[in-house]
Amino acid sequence: MSTQIYDHKTIEEKWMxxxxxxxLFQDEVHKNPQQSGSSGSAxxxxxxxxxxxxxxxxxxxxxxxxxxxFAFAYPSGAGLHVGHVESKTALDILARYHRMNGKQVFFPxxxxxxxxxxxxxxxxxxxxxxxxxxxAIDTFRGQIKRIGISYDWANELxxxxxxxxxxxxxxxxxxxxxxLAYRGDGMVNWCPSCQTVLANEQVVxxxxxxxxxxxxxxxxxxxxxxxxxxxxxxxxxxDEVDWPHATKLQQLNWIGKSKGLAIDFMMQGSxxxxxxxxxxxxxxxxxxxxxxxxxxFRDMNLMDQVAESHRHxxxxxxxxxxxxxxxxxxxxxxxxxxxxTGLKVINPVNGSAVPLYIADYVLMNVGTGVVMGVPAHxxxxxxxATKFKLPIIQVVSYEDKTIDRKVAEAEMSFEGxxxxxxxxNFDGLDAWHDGKQKMAEWMIKQGFAxxxxxxxxxxxxxxxxxxxxxxxxxxxDPSGAAHPVKEEHLPWxxxxxxxxxxxxxxxxxxxxxxxxxxxxxxGKGWRPEYDTMDTFVDSSWYFMRYLDARDKNEFATRExxxxxxxxxxxxxxxEHIVLHLLYARFFTKFLRDEGYLSINEPFKKMRHQGxxxxxxxxxxxxxKGNVINPDEVIEKYGADTLRVxxxxxxxxxxxxxxxxxxxxxxxxxxxxxxxxxxxxxxxLQSGVATSPAPELMRKLHLTMKKINDDIPALKFNTAIxxxxxxxNVWEQAGKHQNTVxxxxxxxxxxxxxxxxxxxxxxxxxxxxxxxxxxxQSVHLSQWPSFDEKMLVADQLxxxxxxxxxxxxxxxxxxxxxxxxxxxxxxxxxxxxxxxWLQDKTIVKEIYIPGKLVNLAVS
RNA sequence: GCCGAAGUGGUGAAAUGGUAGACACGUCAGACUUAAAAUCUGAUAUCCGCAAGGAUGUGAGGGUUCGAGUCCCUCCUUCGGCACCA
Numbered sequence: 001m002s003t004q005i006y007d008h009k010t011i012e013e014k015w016m017x018x019x020x021x022x023x024l025f026q027d028e029v030h031k032n033p034q035q036s037g038s039s040g041s042a043x044x045x046x047x048x049x050x051x052x053x054x055x056x057x058x059x060x061x062x063x064x065x066x067x068x069x070f071a072f073a074y075p076s077g078a079g080l081h082v083g084h085v086e087s088k089t090a091l092d093i094l095a096r097y098h099r100m101n102g103k104q105v106f107f108p109x110x111x112x113x114x115x116x117x118x119x120x121x122x123x124x125x126x127x128x129x130x131x132x133x134x135x136a137i138d139t140f141r142g143q144i145k146r147i148g149i150s151y152d153w154a155n156e157l158x159x160x161x162x163x164x165x166x167x168x169x170x171x172x173x174x175x176x177x178x179x180l181a182y183r184g185d186g187m188v189n190w191c192p193s194c195q196t197v198l199a200n201e202q203v204v205x206x207x208x209x210x211x212x213x214x215x216x217x218x219x220x221x222x223x224x225x226x227x228x229x230x231x232x233x234x235x236x237x238x239d240e241v242d243w244p245h246a247t248k249l250q251q252l253n254w255i256g257k258s259k260g261l262a263i264d265f266m267m268q269g270s271x272x273x274x275x276x277x278x279x280x281x282x283x284x285x286x287x288x289x290x291x292x293x294x295x296x297f298r299d300m301n302l303m304d305q306v307a308e309s310h311r312h313x314x315x316x317x318x319x320x321x322x323x324x325x326x327x328x329x330x331x332x333x334x335x336x337x338x339x340x341t342g343l344k345v346i347n348p349v350n351g352s353a354v355p356l357y358i359a360d361y362v363l364m365n366v367g368t369g370v371v372m373g374v375p376a377h378x379x380x381x382x383x384x385a386t387k388f389k390l391p392i393i394q395v396v397s398y399e400d401k402t403i404d405r406k407v408a409e410a411e412m413s414f415e416g417x418x419x420x421x422x423x424x425n426f427d428g429l430d431a432w433h434d435g436k437q438k439m440a441e442w443m444i445k446q447g448f449a450x451x452x453x454x455x456x457x458x459x460x461x462x463x464x465x466x467x468x469x470x471x472x473x474x475x476x477d478p479s480g481a482a483h484p485v486k487e488e489h490l491p492w493x494x495x496x497x498x499x500x501x502x503x504x505x506x507x508x509x510x511x512x513x514x515x516x517x518x519x520x521x522x523g524k525g526w527r528p529e530y531d532t533m534d535t536f537v538d539s540s541w542y543f544m545r546y547l548d549a550r551d552k553n554e555f556a557t558r559e560x561x562x563x564x565x566x567x568x569x570x571x572x573x574x575e576h577i578v579l580h581l582l583y584a585r586f587f588t589k590f591l592r593d594e595g596y597l598s599i600n601e602p603f604k605k606m607r608h609q610g611x612x613x614x615x616x617x618x619x620x621x622x623x624k625g626n627v628i629n630p631d632e633v634i635e636k637y638g639a640d641t642l643r644v645x646x647x648x649x650x651x652x653x654x655x656x657x658x659x660x661x662x663x664x665x666x667x668x669x670x671x672x673x674x675x676x677x678x679x680x681x682x683x684l685q686s687g688v689a690t691s692p693a694p695e696l697m698r699k700l701h702l703t704m705k706k707i708n709d710d711i712p713a714l715k716f717n718t719a720i721x722x723x724x725x726x727x728n729v730w731e732q733a734g735k736h737q738n739t740v741x742x743x744x745x746x747x748x749x750x751x752x753x754x755x756x757x758x759x760x761x762x763x764x765x766x767x768x769x770x771x772x773x774x775x776q777s778v779h780l781s782q783w784p785s786f787d788e789k790m791l792v793a794d795q796l797x798x799x800x801x802x803x804x805x806x807x808x809x810x811x812x813x814x815x816x817x818x819x820x821x822x823x824x825x826x827x828x829x830x831x832x833x834x835x836w837l838q839d840k841t842i843v844k845e846i847y848i849p850g851k852l853v854n855l856a857v858s
Numbered sequence: 859g860c861c862g863a864a865g866u867g868g869u870g871a872a873a874u875g876g877u878a879g880a881c882a883c884g885u886c887a888g889a890c891u892u893a894a895a896a897u898c899u900g901a902u903a904u905c906c907g908c909a910a911g912g913a914u915g916u917g918a919g920g921g922u923u924c925g926a927g928u929c930c931c932u933c934c935u936u937c938g939g940c941a942c943c944a
Contacts, residue, residue, distance in 0.1 A: 246938085253860095291944090363944090655937085666882085717872085723881095843924085846876090851876065852876050856925085
């Protein structure tokens with residue numbers, strides 16, 4: 001037996017260094033595969049730029065492209081997490097697999113480096129975010145290299161680099177030119193702890209996504225991106241992409257398209273029109289009051305019409321509701337509140353005058369912000385009517401008369417189907433079918449109603465009163481009017497002379513240099529916009545910048561964008577399903593409309609990795625003390641073990657608990673491979689003849705086929721299990737031979753090492769170099785193909801069932817595979833089968849060739 | 859409340875409608891060792907049985923089928939998302 005031991009540390013450090021020196025996989029994005037050896041890179045061909053037809057006619061790519069994208073990572077000070085290892089390794093396996101299969105693979109890396117944690121740290125310690133961020137990136141980079149991720153480091157980027165945010169600002173200016181970046185005034189979500197505005201998407205259950213503080217409403221002037229311009233396309237585009245079903249649904253849900261009827265109610269005694277929006281217009285005859293959201297009331301300036309006697313109570317109520325937090329207003333509020341305006345509105349269907357209330361259970365953002373109160377058939381309206389002693393009119397009756405009685409006696413509301421009543425000419429019609437349809441037709445014909453589709457999606461608020469972000473490229477003239485920063489002044493540099501104090505004002509207000517810069521460039525009395533952009537802006541286009549990360553003239557060349565987009569696989573955590581993806585899709589569509597791209601959707605295929613939980617099955621967190629540090633695992637067992645273990649844990653998309661003891665099993669597996677392969681190599685090198693057992697060769701080829709099927713399907717766990725099975729068979733085969741004899745020949749050994757190499761790149765490289773004695777890297781070698789002929793066994797095991805229950809099995813020669821009658825007769829003659837057929841009639845005989853016989857008896 | 863995903867041994871899990879539990883961990887027993895660790899070998903769904911074997915078994919209950927973890931219906935539970943959405 002071999003005396004070599006599996007010294008993972010030496011092996012891994014050796015090859016990490018060697019790959020670094022060889023610059024494997026660097027700047028693949030600019031290589032032109034069919035011009036091997038020539039200096040004519042895609043980059044230098046940029047001069048005759050825009051004409052795509054010429055370019056594509058010349059290039060005739062011989063290699064299929066494969067753009068693998070890993071979710072943009074924030075370089076936190078905590079360093080690499082085992083969760084990062086999982087998704088990075090999964091993509092790395094694909095990258096290595098596709099390269100070996102002759103594809104041109106682009107697998108870039110970068111840093112979503114702007115953001116709050118670094119700034120908060122600066123507030124606490126005074127260390128500049130640029131320093132914190134750089135240190136964190138250095139740590140991550142080292143750790144990633146240590147686990148052997150084959151990133152293209154030549155195109156690494158970071159969003160805080162001026163050469164990156166120059167183009168973030170440039171995109172802002174393009175949006176501004178088209179009126180899609182605008183200054184808006186309105187209520188915004190304000191986090192009192194972070195001292196900043198938050199997008200709707202960053203408010204979770206009324207709390208700040210970052211720090212958990214309760215979010216309050218505040219009125220401010222802010223910059224918005226008009227994402228709603230693309231709302232319908234953001235829906236229809238989902239049909240083009242291969243994403244998890246649940247992800248698409250969540251996006252749809254967020255956009256919240258909903259078709260309803262807008263019905264006009266006229267104010268009694270004035271020309272003011274109040275439009276309600278509803279999906280349940282069939283109950284309109286049951287309207288006994290109308291409710292308006294406080295904001296809507298203010299925006300419509302309705303106070304003028306309120307009688308003097310009511311003004312004070314109305315104003316008090318409005319003031320109070322504006323002070324409420326989101327939390328109080330939405331979920332926390334148990335009891336309905338509201339105030340009677342004293343005004344009356346006319347229900348257009350029957351001319352009845354009903355009171356107008358203001359109540360904050362009606363939300364400004366939903367529909368028109370005005371609701372018809374139908375207490376008999378809506379829980380919330382019922383609750384409100386009960387509290388304010390408003391009448392309840394039932395307009396839908398149900399077969400179950402106890403329910404009708406309860407509705408009639410104001411004990412409950414009823415939202416189910418039934419027959420219309422108290423609804424004029426519509427009485428007796430089915431409320432959810434004929435009634436609904438005929439009533440809509442009638443109302444529209446009468447001219448007081450119209451179809452109206454509403455959306456939940458709001459424009460994207462991008463202003464942040466923070467330091468560590470890309471400055472919004474806007475300057476204000478002495479009159480306060482906003483002007484875009486001129487493109488030649490980009491990058492619009494983030495000043496460095498600031499103090500980190502959470503005052504509620506943007507830290508950039510305190511920069512002397514910033515103000516002087518603006519006055520110098522634009523004139524006396526001009527001032528800069530002090531807010532920075534939401535970091536989601538940075539991450540909405542990074543996958544484009546990767547394609548030309550060092551380009552000084554464009555955000556990326558047309559040629560590169562055309563060649564590489566859309567991304568072929570995007571691996572991203574389920575937490576980014578709504579925000580980031582929506583924004584990135586919006587940017588893509590905008591840049592397409594500006595003529596820079598020709599794709600509609602940036603991410604063709606997307607998958608989500610699951611979360612790795614602590615050994616206790618709970619989410620890892622410092623406070624629970626259940627965090628697994630990848631560095632410690634690497635130190636003890638090596639990066640290959642860490643990689644293979646994480647891939648073996650279970651399906652990539654599932655949440656899985658860490659099991660410290662299971663890691664050892666993987667270490668044993670790699671150790672046994674090392675042992676067996678080095679023993680074989682030694683034996684081969686000593687010139688001992690080989691005659692691999694047919695069963696072993698068959699297993700090898702079956703394994704190769706399995707891995708070939710499993711890797712593109714992202715089923716890494718079963719691919720690894722297949723290698724383990726092979727190893728078991730292989731070891732058994734070795735036992736029947738003289739221990740010094742090799743059990744596989746050089747080619748078979750090589751194939752095995754090659755299919756192992758995406759999973760355990762260090763060990764595979766070491767073994768490959770030993771068996772091929774100093775040839776090129778295994779990772780540059782050609783993926784081995786399996787032999788179909790080798791997959792077929794000369795004997796088949798057929799299982800025999802009686803009435804679907806397993807009773808026996810027989811072995812038949814391959815030649816009898818299709819001899820249905822012969823096999824069935826053989827099955828019937830088995831001793832284990834006969835008793836089950838005794839005194840029974842066979843009513844059906846099923847034969848699945850080479851697999852199964854089922855005899856149905858009665 | 860609405861939408862989605864998922865329920866399989868002690869654990870992580872596997873299974874184009876065709877032998878449920880591959881593979882691995884753990885556990886038990888054995889080998890090696892003064893001993894331990896490491897390593898190796900074997901057993902390991904549950905129940906009955908010395909065994910051969912039999913019965914049961916993929917959250918529950920129905921259904922389709924020669925045959926269901928897988929397909930259909932009705933529930934239950936857990937997790938994720940949305941939520942005073944009119």
